[in-house]
Amino acid sequence: MRGFWPVYRRELFAFFVTPLAWALIVVFLVVQGMHFFLLVDHFSRSADAGMGDETPLSAFFGNTVLLYLVLFVLVPPMTMRLFAEERRSGTIETLMTAPVSSPAVVLAKYAAALTTYVAMWLPTVLYLVILGRTGALDWRAASSAYLGVLLVGAAYLSLGLCASALTRSQFLAMVFTALVLLVLFVLGVGEFVTREGTTMHTVCSHVSVWAAMNDFASGVIDSRRLVFYGTLTVLPLYVATRAVEAWRWG
């Protein structure tokens, strides 16, 4: 892990020194805040209507496209510059001629993006505190919901980083990441349009971020989902590492 810490710190610095990061965080918190407000409003109006298993918590994280939309908008701009920018400006040359290892550089950049992502979600814990004060809150379900958020985000950021390593252009990296996320989403939607029992349906329901977040938000941690998102995180990171090493010989 030669060079991990300096690169990690520089990436965080580079991210927070630009207005882009703050703009993204503000948009994210405004959207999430409104979402939370609407949910609380909705639940307080229909408190007696018999909502079944639905709680504000499960509705906030699951059974909604909002979480997905937020990731779809946030992840590509967060990851697009990681490698593409360094290659365009040539700083990749000074970076890789320093005594650093390729996996350390890839992981440091990834860890910086993931740290930012976690920092964006941290203020939303306040919502849970508010919910907990006014009623019973299942903290275990809340934890599994956040685990879901972390896993899905980790996988998407990894895909974004990989896209950034494969092209010199930030714009292409962004578009490519968005496309991959879109394909994943569309496959997930397939869960609702395919007939139950078919192979396609099985595949779609495994890929579906909707179904995944529903599970996590209601406190179900399915090992198949862990494996799926784990793979989706590790594989792109591995490809990115190989890409970085390939520049020396390409």
Place this chain on the structure above:
Amino acid sequence: MSHLTRRYGAHVAVDDVSFEVGKGEVVGFLGPNGAGKSTTLRVLAGFLGPTSGTVKVAGHDVVDDSFEARRAVGYMPESVPLYPEMRVVEYLRFRAELKRAPRGKRAAWVDDAMAKAHVLDVAHKRIAHLSRGYRQRVGIADAIVARPPVVVLDEPTAGLDPNQIRETRTLIRELGREHTVVVSTHILSEVEACATRVLLVHKGKLLAQGSIEEVRAMRGATGIEVVVHGDAAAAERALRAVEGVRDAARADPDAGELVRLGARFAEKLGAPERAAAVERCVAALVAAGVGVREVRPAGGSLEDAFAALTHAESESGGEP
């Protein structure tokens, strides 16, 4: 470095280049654009891998022992890429840590590098706000910040104004006292100004190498240009008859009373013989009764040196 070859697809950028650089030398890597200078230096710095051949820096192979080899080299790429959003001192501290400068000495080394590269006055400025000259110096500070035994600078004076070029050359000479320095350039006088030894490359091949004196000799004029007043034909005949002159011709056929003539010396002439030939040319012109208004050495450019070298090598039976 022995038998280094580097291909980009079918294109051979560096073709079987071998050389050695001794400790404490300042070596000028000289060649026209596209000669393979940058590619060679990138391999030396560990950014590109060699297609074949072996490259060792301070005893460490750049492939098998890449980490130690990269630690031994401070490299500044041609475009001097920096992170624009960082302040100079932040950037250099980051680079020092990345290059594994010892923790306790890092701040001192950064200050020292800034002092040597003369960037102390912009230490707290953002790199985005620096002029080209300062960026270049920050690049040099970066190259030396972790005190590597070898410093590799790719075209360190490209894009600078004459004053800055002079300062940079002085700086490179100063670096030569503590580091082994490899500098690439396409300007012959630059090598003369700061290097102790020269490597000439052309089309990916190492054409020649030698001390700075040998290159000075190569640089000697390959002919003269004269402006005379009077009979042009007589002047031309007189020049042709001079010993050591290969041919002579009018440079501008229809220019009134003053006539410009060019004379080229035979290529095997050494520097002192050429000087003597110049004297003989002037004497012959005066004897022919034409008034000599101007005498200037012609040639002596890098291209002429290359032409002379490739010629000399094919005559002696070697590959050009």
